[in-house]
Amino acid sequence: MGRHVIGLAGELPPGSRRIVEAEGRSIGVFNVHGSYYALRNSCPHQAAPLCLGAVKGMTMPCKPGEYIWAREGEIVRCPWHGWEFDITTGRSIFNPHKMRVKTYEVTVEQAGDELPDEVETFPVTVEEGLVILHT
Amino acid sequence: MTVTETRTPTRGSARQGLIDCDVHVSPRSIDEIKGYLSMPWRDRYTGGGRGLFGNPVHGARLDSTPPGGGPTGSDPDFLRKQLVDEYGHAYCILLPRAFCNLHPDPDFGTAIAAAFNDWLADTWLSKYNDDGVFKGSITVNIQDPIGAAKEIERWAGHPHFVQVMTDSGARAPFGQRQYYPIYEACERHGLRFAIHPGTDGMGINVQPSPGYPTHYIEWHTCLSLSFQAHLVSFITEGVFDRFPGFGVTLTEGGVSWVAPLMWRLDAEWKALRSEVPWVTKAPSAYLRDHVRLSSQPLENPDNPKQLLQIFEMMDAEHILMFASDYPHWDFDSPTHAFPKLPEALHRRIFSENAREWYNLA
Numbered sequence: 001m002g003r004h005v006i007g008l009a010g011e012l013p014p015g016s017r018r019i020v021e022a023e024g025r026s027i028g029v030f031n032v033h034g035s036y037y038a039l040r041n042s043c044p045h046q047a048a049p050l051c052l053g054a055v056k057g058m059t060m061p062c063k064p065g066e067y068i069w070a071r072e073g074e075i076v077r078c079p080w081h082g083w084e085f086d087i088t089t090g091r092s093i094f095n096p097h098k099m100r101v102k103t104y105e106v107t108v109e110q111a112g113d114e115l116p117d118e119v120e121t122f123p124v125t126v127e128e129g130l131v132i133l134h135t
Numbered sequence: 136m137t138v139t140e141t142r143t144p145t146r147g148s149a150r151q152g153l154i155d156c157d158v159h160v161s162p163r164s165i166d167e168i169k170g171y172l173s174m175p176w177r178d179r180y181t182g183g184g185r186g187l188f189g190n191p192v193h194g195a196r197l198d199s200t201p202p203g204g205g206p207t208g209s210d211p212d213f214l215r216k217q218l219v220d221e222y223g224h225a226y227c228i229l230l231p232r233a234f235c236n237l238h239p240d241p242d243f244g245t246a247i248a249a250a251f252n253d254w255l256a257d258t259w260l261s262k263y264n265d266d267g268v269f270k271g272s273i274t275v276n277i278q279d280p281i282g283a284a285k286e287i288e289r290w291a292g293h294p295h296f297v298q299v300m301t302d303s304g305a306r307a308p309f310g311q312r313q314y315y316p317i318y319e320a321c322e323r324h325g326l327r328f329a330i331h332p333g334t335d336g337m338g339i340n341v342q343p344s345p346g347y348p349t350h351y352i353e354w355h356t357c358l359s360l361s362f363q364a365h366l367v368s369f370i371t372e373g374v375f376d377r378f379p380g381f382g383v384t385l386t387e388g389g390v391s392w393v394a395p396l397m398w399r400l401d402a403e404w405k406a407l408r409s410e411v412p413w414v415t416k417a418p419s420a421y422l423r424d425h426v427r428l429s430s431q432p433l434e435n436p437d438n439p440k441q442l443l444q445i446f447e448m449m450d451a452e453h454i455l456m457f458a459s460d461y462p463h464w465d466f467d468s469p470t471h472a473f474p475k476l477p478e479a480l481h482r483r484i485f486s487e488n489a490r491e492w493y494n495l496a
Binding site: 045048049052053077079080081082 | 192193196197198464465466467468470471472
């Protein structure tokens with residue numbers, strides 16, 4: 001179980017993402033409406049860099065002819081074949097039970113001795129929490 | 136002349152000479168094409184694709200946009216990095232997208248085709264092609280068979296053009312006699328004739344479904360329809376009997392339909408042979424000599440064994456050729472799109488079938 005400091009919470013505001021390398025794996029860390037999530041940056045379909053895809057909402061299941069757009073900012077779409085995945089669970093929209101991408105825990109902890117070097121250059125108003133990826 | 140660094144001789148060796156039968160390259164801008172058009176076409180040409188049925192998600196891999204800017208498939212160094220170097224391609228068969236079949240004016244469509252050919256020959260087939268990894272397709276305007284045949288003559292003998300290409304969009308099935316000047320020229324010069332989806336139902340072309348579908352998902356799923364109609368037409372009209380050296384590459388038209396369609400046609404032929412007496416053998420028996428299918432977008436049943444059964448039914452060992460469709464959104468990865476194949480079959484599909492079909496070294 002690895003513990004990886006991704007950066008300061010203030011550097012990853014809602015709607016942003018960061019792709020990191022951890023233990024040889026490429027992982028995308030997302031801030032969705034203030035909560036952090038991490039997904040393996042490899043689509044289970046054909047291994048495309050999933051976490052580089054567009055982050056949007058989705059059309060919800062509905063009656064024929066209806067369009068209900070919801071979950072804005074919670075869905076990442078694979079940049080190759082366009083498959084949609086729920087960032088908060090790693091589950092695909094079309095088959096959440098069988099088609100899913102690996103997720104990782106992300107926590108925000110108060111900065112202690114682990115402050116990245118660049119913290120010194122940030123103004124004091126920046127959030128001080130550290131975003132930690134657990135692999 | 137662009138100076139390119141010497142490349143390491145890995146291509147062709149790493150994966151037994153992967154040949155990719157559907158790679159799309161684009162001009163950096165419309166001006167590149169306009170530069171090859173004479174007046175009045177230069178003024179009139181505004182570029183443009185098929186016009187309807189744009190992909191509602193994205194049309195090309197989002198990671199295929201060149202870092203230095205420009206359209207996807209327009210930067211040779213980036214394409215090499217993302218495709219040739221990544222997977223070890225021995226050859227990429229290039230199919231530019233001119234969409235010239237949809238114009239009512241045959242002279243205009245033929246002029247656009249010629250400009251794309253001049254551009255491709257000057258760039259991807261020469262300047263960008265120091266190692267010969269790129270092989271090209273001669274774009275023709277199917278609506279102008281005589282002009283198309285002249286265009287083929289213009290390029291005959293070029294070392295890197297290996298086939299002639301057209302969109303599947305047409306006003307009549309491709310087996311009909313108005314197209315024969317094209318096939319005659321292909322046969323004379325040993326060039327295959329590739330059909331690629333595009334311009335179905337656009338401009339002056341017929342839509343092969345009953346009317347226009349509503350959604351992209353329908354339109355895209357049903358792209359196979361015109362391929363099926365064209366293939367049945369080629370066989371029943373006797374094109375392969377008339378031009379025994381002529382061969383058709385069905386590119387991006389689907390794969391899994393071919394065996395059952397041939398069973399159906401064979402069955403019909405047993406009763407109706409007398410209507411087309413020049414068809415002297417079972418229709419399915421024409422495929423190995425005259426038809427190849429490129430694999431992408433490969434239908435993938437949940438049970439991979441079923442796909443292997445389909446491969447056996449359709450004689451994939453002899454008629455299926457790998458294609459990625461780079462850089463388009465439904466790109467098939469050479470390493471992930473197929474289930475595990477027996478080694479000999481893998482070699483046939485990923486290399487040998489295309490090598491023989493295009494007579495590549």
